[in-house]
Amino acid sequence: MIDYLLQYPLLAALTALVGLATAFGALLGYAAVRFKTEGNPIADEINNILPQTQCGQCGYPGCRPYAEAIANGEAINKCPPGGEAGIQALADLLDMEPTPLDSEHGDVKTVPSVAFIREAECIGCTKCIQACPVDAILGAAKQMHTVITSECTGCDLCVEPCPVDCIDMIPQQESMQTWHWDLPNPVSRSVDLIATDSVPGDVSQDRAA
Amino acid sequence: MFADYSLLLISAILVNNFVLVQFLGLCPFMGVSNKLEAAMGMSLATTFVLTLASACSNLTYHFLLQPLGLGYLKTIAFILVIAVVVQFTEMVMRKTSPLLHRVLGVYLPLITTNCAVLGVALLNISKDHSFLQALFYGFGAGAGFSLVLVLFAAMRERLTVADVPSPFKGAAVGMITAGLMSLAFMGFAGLV
Numbered sequence: 536m537i538d539y540l541l542q543y544p545l546l547a548a549l550t551a552l553v554g555l556a557t558a559f560g561a562l563l564g565y566a567a568v569r570f571k572t573e574g575n576p577i578a579d580e581i582n583n584i585l586p587q588t589q590c591g592q593c594g595y596p597g598c599r600p601y602a603e604a605i606a607n608g609e610a611i612n613k614c615p616p617g618g619e620a621g622i623q624a625l626a627d628l629l630d631m632e633p634t635p636l637d638s639e640h641g642d643v644k645t646v647p648s649v650a651f652i653r654e655a656e657c658i659g660c661t662k663c664i665q666a667c668p669v670d671a672i673l674g675a676a677k678q679m680h681t682v683i684t685s686e687c688t689g690c691d692l693c694v695e696p697c698p699v700d701c702i703d704m705i706p707q708q709e710s711m712q713t714w715h716w717d718l719p720n721p722v723s724r725s726v727d728l729i730a731t732d733s734v735p736g737d738v739s740q741d742r743a744a
Numbered sequence: 745m746f747a748d749y750s751l752l753l754i755s756a757i758l759v760n761n762f763v764l765v766q767f768l769g770l771c772p773f774m775g776v777s778n779k780l781e782a783a784m785g786m787s788l789a790t791t792f793v794l795t796l797a798s799a800c801s802n803l804t805y806h807f808l809l810q811p812l813g814l815g816y817l818k819t820i821a822f823i824l825v826i827a828v829v830v831q832f833t834e835m836v837m838r839k840t841s842p843l844l845h846r847v848l849g850v851y852l853p854l855i856t857t858n859c860a861v862l863g864v865a866l867l868n869i870s871k872d873h874s875f876l877q878a879l880f881y882g883f884g885a886g887a888g889f890s891l892v893l894v895l896f897a898a899m900r901e902r903l904t905v906a907d908v909p910s911p912f913k914g915a916a917v918g919m920i921t922a923g924l925m926s927l928a929f930m931g932f933a934g935l936v
Binding site for chain 2: 537540541544547548550551552554555556559562563566567570571572576577580606628629630
């Protein structure tokens with residue numbers, strides 16, 4: 536075989552290159568099947584950090600689409616329910632600089648709130664039901680609606696579509712389930728703990744050093 | 745035997761450094777040295793690809809091209825080998841380490857056209873290296889590339905905050921620094 540190929544250099548060159556290309560093509564084809572990734576693993580990790588309120592305040596139809604958008608380079612500061620802590624966690628994961636929350640997409644609420652429908656005024660238009668991302672509003676056409684308090688994430692999305700403005704966002708009452716100890720007051724933050732032998736306010740010593 | 749291989753490593757890392765002495769792989773040297781983390785990721789990926797590509801191209805040459813008398817096809821064959829090795833690395837990395845893939849995703853295709861990779865494969869042939877020698881030479885080339893890239897990135901990070909005269913700001917002072925580093929590496933010439 537080799538002797539035959541050696542007699543015809545052109546045939547040998549063709550065989551070698553085609554053989555090489557075929558072998559490598561097969562290898563890559565196998566690798567594409569063997570190392571196939573389901574979906575986007577980085578989007579999964581981002582999705583785990585997002586608060587899963589599905590509120591859509593970021594401009595995406597839910598947390599998962601926003602996670603995919605972040606994986607493709609979208610800004611990380613569009614999630615008000617996640618707050619500064621969420622942005623910090625995302626910045627750590629993606630090795631980026633944390634940026635302040637984009638106020639265009641809403642502000643961080645310090646106290647979690649719950650939607651409340653003034654049932655006497657409700658006309659049963661079902662518009663808030665369609666707006667609710669977590670199906671926390673119960674009701675039917677021309678019937679009054681009500682909110683399942685335990686399901687409501689306090690995302691404000693139902694307030695805007697209501698034609699009679701009968702939805703209030705009520706700050707959540709502190710109960711046995713939601714109360715927690717205040718975090719210790721970080722006094723040390725305001726004090727400069729870096730050891731120094733220069734007297735505060737003594738500029739001449741700093742210059743001399 | 746051991747002395748031979750350590751000599752080969754030192755020669756590839758310091759004396760015949762691929763970037764600063766042989767001037768191969770200059771595009772990532774200038775392009776990816778703005779941030780230290782990116783430079784570290786890039787040097788890791790390049791070292792890996794250099795070692796693998798050096799060994800694979802050596803095998804291709806000695807077991808396919810040479811027996812058939814096709815030495816003149818080595819450039820084309822090596823480009824094919826390198827492209828496949830890089831693509832394979834990218835697939836494996838995407839599966840095993842998504843974060844590293846996110847950091848290196850842009851650079852991996854760049855490595856395909858990195859002249860240091862093709863350079864190490866061709867130099868292996870012209871220096872008549874055996875398989876093991878090629879492996880060590882490729883790894884040495886990668887280690888030398890990493891050393892220089894990380895050092896240079898560290899310097900450039902300091903240069904961005906340094907008080908540089910305005911005509912020299914940015915890439916210009918980077919080039920001057922690279923030239924000075926190259927001069928410094930020429931000092932290793934008498935080592936081996």
